[in-house]
Amino acid sequence: MPTLLDKLAKVVTILTCITVIYYLVVYIPRLEQEKLDKQIQEQKQADYKDCMEKAEKNYKVFWASECKHFNEPDADCALSIDAGRVLWDSRMKSEEICSSIFKSK
Secondary structure, eight states, X not given: OOOHHHHHHHXXXXXXXXXXXXXXXXXXXXXXXXXXXXXXXXXXXXXXXXXXXXXXXXXXXHHHHHHHHTTOSOTTOXXXXXXXXXXXXXXXXXXXXXXXXXTOO
């Protein structure tokens, strides 16, 4: 007949097995998923920042190109309101695209 100590040893063994199974099947995969989610989020933020920087750079490049087109030596010349608005609208559209790609997911 099993003694109380034998029964207690079985209970401890079963609890240890359950703990190990939980650790291997639930806890470790959850940690790995959290780590992966964090890496994805960081990459997404970096891609968003890069996209916004490109939108600004393109805006400045196109502005300088328009200045050159109108024979203005300064890349930061004063363009007409219409030309400036077209370039600004293009920049805003680029930024909207960045936001729709990287912020909505």
